[in-house]
Amino acid sequence: MDGAYLAQQILNGLILGSMYALVAVGFSMIYGIINLINFAHGDIVMIGAFSTLALLVVLGLPLWVVAPGVVGVGALCGLVIERAAFRPMRGAPQVTGFIASLGVSIMIQNLGILTVTAQPRNFTFPDYMLAAVSVFGFEIQMVNVCIMLAAPLLVVGLLFVVHRTRLGTAMRATAENLDVARLMGVNINRTIAATFALGSALAGAAGLMWGGKFGQIDPLMGFLPGLKAFVAAVIGGVGSIPGAILGGYVLGLAEVLFVGLLPPVYSSYRDAFVFGLLILILLVLPNGILGKSTEERA
Amino acid sequence: MLTIRHLDVFRGRTHVLRDVSLEVGRGEIVALIGANGAGKTTTLRTISGLLPARNGEISFAPREGGDVLDLTSTPAEAIVAAGICHCPEGRGVFSRLSVHENLLMGAYLRDDRQDIRRDMEQVCAMFPILAARRNQPAGNLSGGEQMMLAIGRALMGRPRLLILDEPSLGLAPLVVEAIFQLLARINREGVTILLVEQNAVVALELAHRAYVLENGRVVMSGESAALAGDDNIRKAYLGG
Numbered sequence: 001m002d003g004a005y006l007a008q009q010i011l012n013g014l015i016l017g018s019m020y021a022l023v024a025v026g027f028s029m030i031y032g033i034i035n036l037i038n039f040a041h042g043d044i045v046m047i048g049a050f051s052t053l054a055l056l057v058v059l060g061l062p063l064w065v066v067a068p069g070v071v072g073v074g075a076l077c078g079l080v081i082e083r084a085a086f087r088p089m090r091g092a093p094q095v096t097g098f099i100a101s102l103g104v105s106i107m108i109q110n111l112g113i114l115t116v117t118a119q120p121r122n123f124t125f126p127d128y129m130l131a132a133v134s135v136f137g138f139e140i141q142m143v144n145v146c147i148m149l150a151a152p153l154l155v156v157g158l159l160f161v162v163h164r165t166r167l168g169t170a171m172r173a174t175a176e177n178l179d180v181a182r183l184m185g186v187n188i189n190r191t192i193a194a195t196f197a198l199g200s201a202l203a204g205a206a207g208l209m210w211g212g213k214f215g216q217i218d219p220l221m222g223f224l225p226g227l228k229a230f231v232a233a234v235i236g237g238v239g240s241i242p243g244a245i246l247g248g249y250v251l252g253l254a255e256v257l258f259v260g261l262l263p264p265v266y267s268s269y270r271d272a273f274v275f276g277l278l279i280l281i282l283l284v285l286p287n288g289i290l291g292k293s294t295e296e297r298a
Numbered sequence: 299m300l301t302i303r304h305l306d307v308f309r310g311r312t313h314v315l316r317d318v319s320l321e322v323g324r325g326e327i328v329a330l331i332g333a334n335g336a337g338k339t340t341t342l343r344t345i346s347g348l349l350p351a352r353n354g355e356i357s358f359a360p361r362e363g364g365d366v367l368d369l370t371s372t373p374a375e376a377i378v379a380a381g382i383c384h385c386p387e388g389r390g391v392f393s394r395l396s397v398h399e400n401l402l403m404g405a406y407l408r409d410d411r412q413d414i415r416r417d418m419e420q421v422c423a424m425f426p427i428l429a430a431r432r433n434q435p436a437g438n439l440s441g442g443e444q445m446m447l448a449i450g451r452a453l454m455g456r457p458r459l460l461i462l463d464e465p466s467l468g469l470a471p472l473v474v475e476a477i478f479q480l481l482a483r484i485n486r487e488g489v490t491i492l493l494v495e496q497n498a499v500v501a502l503e504l505a506h507r508a509y510v511l512e513n514g515r516v517v518m519s520g521e522s523a524a525l526a527g528d529d530n531i532r533k534a535y536l537g538g
Contacts, residue, residue: 166406173392173403179348180390185378185407185455 008138009260010253015144015213017252018151021245022206023229024236025155026078026199028244029162031233033175033195034090036097040081040104042226044200047108048074048207049217050116053123063126067208074204078196086196087189105226112219120218123211143212151209154202155245161198162241171195175239224271231278237291246289251277299324299490300345300459305354307337307344314340316514318354322459324362327481327491329501329522331535332511338494339387341511342463345492346384347374358382360458379407381458385465389448393437397428400436400447404454414454421450424480442473449477453484460484462493466500478504498535502526510535 027041051073055066085104089096129143162168174181174191182188210225211217228251229244236247255274259267281288300322307315315337322328330338343349345356347369356369360381367380378384383404392400401421405414422429425446431439436447445465452460465481466474478500485491495501502508502522510518510531518525525531 166402169395169399169402170406172395172399176392176394177390180386180392181403182348182374183346183378183384183386183390184403184451185375186403187373187375 004138005260009256011138011140011144012260013253013256014249015147015252016256017249018147019206019209019213019225019248020228020232020252021248022151022154022202022209023225024232024244024248025158025241026202027226027229028233028236028239028241029171029195029199032239032241033171033192034086034097035094036086037094037101037230038086039098039101039226039230040085040108041101041199041203041229042224043105043108043112043222044074044077044203045207045210045225046112046217046219046222047077048204049123049211049221050112050207050219051204052208052211053121053217056126057124063129067205070204070208071201072204074207075197075201077204078198078200079193081200082193082196087192105223109219109222116219118219120216123215123217125212125215129212143209147209147213150205154205158198158202159241167191167194228274231274233288235278235281235288237288240288240290243288243290250289299326299359300492301355301357302341302345303355303357305341305344305356306352307340307349308352309340309349314514315344318511318514318516320509320516320519322490322492324490325485325488326507327485327493327505329498329505329508330492330494330511331496331498331501331508333535334496336511337514338511339463340514342384342461342492342494345369345377345461346382347372347377358459375407378455381456382461383452383455383457383459384461385448385452385463387463388467389441389444391436391439391444391447391451394435396433397436397439397447398432400451401428401454404451407455417454417456421453424453425450442469442477445469445473445477449480449484453489457489459490459492462491464494464496466495466497474500498531499537502536 023041023045027038030036030038030041048070052066052070055061055069056063081104085100086097089100125143129146131142132139133142133145135145162171170181170186170191171194173184174186174188178188206225232247232251233244235250236243236245251274254277255270258273259270302318302320305315305318306313318341330341332338340349344351351370357366358369358380359366369377392403395403401418405417408414427443428447428450436444439447465477469477481491482504493501493505502525505522507520508522508525509516518531526536
């Protein structure tokens with residue numbers, strides 16, 4: 001094994017990690033604000049991938065129009081799901097929301113099968129996205145370069161909204177104490193809806209990237225990214241946005257290096273490895289890498 | 299300014315407030331005293347729209363001679379917009395937000411940036427410790443400092459009626475005294491105050507009038523001085 005091979009694997013890990021981070025951030029935000037473990041979050045990735053295909057191939061729009069469109073579709077899905085499934089059960093026990101999110105997930109997947117069939121589709125990106133470009137002596141497909149640049153940009157944009165705007169401050173206040181946020185005059189329904197919209201917009205963008213990178217999409221494709229985002233968020237510390245970003249990259253790197261550095265016979269165990277890693281980290285750091293303990297000063 | 303008539307509130311199946319009526323006049327400090335579980339916090343949370351009323355009415359006239367709002371049918375954010383700022387039980391500062399962000403949350407519904415900045419300076423002049431700790435997470439403040447932050451945050455909303463839930467809770471006597479002097483000053487500057495206290499001694503010293511709640515009912519009310527001199531009150535709440 002030489003240095004170039006290792007560097008190539010690290011690069012692959014960063015690409016995968018970028019997408020995990022993008023999905024995990026939204027997952028973590030939604031958990032942070034209403035303590036909901038949203039298993040339907042990964043299915044927004046699928047919707048993002050299929051809307052990319054529809055806009056790009058069926059309508060023939062250029063990619064720079066498609067990308068913001070897909071982000072918008074993701075946001076819209078988040079709004080609809082929150083309004084239809086989660087708002088009516090606000091205040092219910094956590095497990096109720098968890099089960100409802102599984103229900104939403106299964107419903108989205110089956111609606112997908114009904115409308116586009118379970119048959120996997122080829123996801124055809126424009127040729128220039130698939131061409132290899134040379135970056136620091138590495139041959140990388142253009143689509144991967146874009147993923148590595150766009151994902152951190154989107155995350156930085158999100159951090160800006162969360163930490164530097166009035167809406168973001170209201171989101172963090174609501175996440176910390178819903179009732180006191182109401183006493184400040186925050187419309188919590190609108191704030192929670194905005195959180196779903198933002199988180200789901202990033203998941204939609206991840207769908208575009210996912211399709212572009214792996215070249216094939218189907219209505220059940222969202223399950224794994226959703227689960228991995230959950231793992232990434234838990235590794236980083238659920239509810240913490242920096243934690244979700246870090247968890248995404250750690251997970252992506254670990255997964256790729258596991259496959260790349262061990263003999264090929266082990267590569268089919270990659271998912272087992274990912275979940276094993278989750279258990280290991282939780283044994284050592286029960287609150288995740290950046291998670292805070294729940295104790296607070298009175 | 300605030301009139302509550304025949305208010306009944308349930309929490310689940312428990313009948314917490316029974317036929318509560320009380321009144322807060324413009325410019326007054328009114329205290330609500332009573333034992334733990336008497337329904338004091340429930341009364342305040344119902345006024346602020348966090349809990350629904352089963353029966354009765356809560357009317358609030360923000361301006362003298364102006365419109366009267368029925369708070370039982372007004373959403374919480376509109377109640378804040380009408381000028382009721384509520385310092386909740388346990389202070390309720392956002393411990394992960396900075397001191398500055400906490401103060402900004404108090405002005406959440408305002409969009410007059412320059413006035414907000416001026417009020418921020420005034421609050422910081424009133425509580426210099428807040429200015430010194432501006433960028434620290436509020437969770438790092440001591441209990442007394444958090445109380446100051448909670449009051450400062452409520453003032454950032456430019457309240458007409460300031461509601462305080464147990465401002466003395468868990469604070470050292472000297473700190474309580476400082477806070478209550480400050481409340482008197484805020485009141486002299488034109489803010490009406492409704493406060494809930496278990497510490498009846500300090501509450502009756504500060505307030506003009508008081509109501510005594512027992513098991514969800516108003517059992518006595520009157521001028522603070524008269525209540526402080528009442529034998530029953532002395533036995534039950536003032537330690538003899």
